[in-house]
Amino acid sequence: MISTERFVLLFSLVMVVVFVTAIMVSSKGLGIEVAECLPVEKTFTEGRVSKLDDHTYRVYYVAGMWSFDPAVVEVPLESELDIYLTSKDVVHGIHISDKNVNLMAVPGTINNTRVKFHKRGEYQVVCHEYCGTGHQNMLGKIIVK
Numbered sequence: 001m002i003s004t005e006r007f008v009l010l011f012s013l014v015m016v017v018v019f020v021t022a023i024m025v026s027s028k029g030l031g032i033e034v035a036e037c038l039p040v041e042k043t044f045t046e047g048r049v050s051k052l053d054d055h056t057y058r059v060y061y062v063a064g065m066w067s068f069d070p071a072v073v074e075v076p077l078e079s080e081l082d083i084y085l086t087s088k089d090v091v092h093g094i095h096i097s098d099k100n101v102n103l104m105a106v107p108g109t110i111n112n113t114r115v116k117f118h119k120r121g122e123y124q125v126v127c128h129e130y131c132g133t134g135h136q137n138m139l140g141k142i143i144v145k
Ligand SMILES: [Cu+2]
Pocket: 063, 064, 066, 091, 092, 093, 127, 128, 129, 130, 131, 135, 138
């Protein structure tokens, strides 16, 4: 007969293996990307958009009280945006409507993710971290033509 402690320990080890396997399958097998942090040395202070090719853009977002730089990004249909995000003052966040993008903007760090646009339209960019009295005005836009 197995003791309760041994059963709990064995069960915990099995669950660790199951969770690590699930993470590996999600990231490698299904291609789900996990947001990553880049080192402080690569911090930038100005927002900009760089065109890498006809359907690949690199967007450097700088969040600040209470706006995003750049405020408006225009890209063609089927574009992939490689988004780099930092903050110049306090902790902000970024959420892109209808997309599974939800990043923190932390001063001194850069967060990165990729998003692809398969439908035309205007996608609202909002700050999802309460960052002060002007938080509700912190809006941006991504226009897919
Ligand atoms: Cu904010």
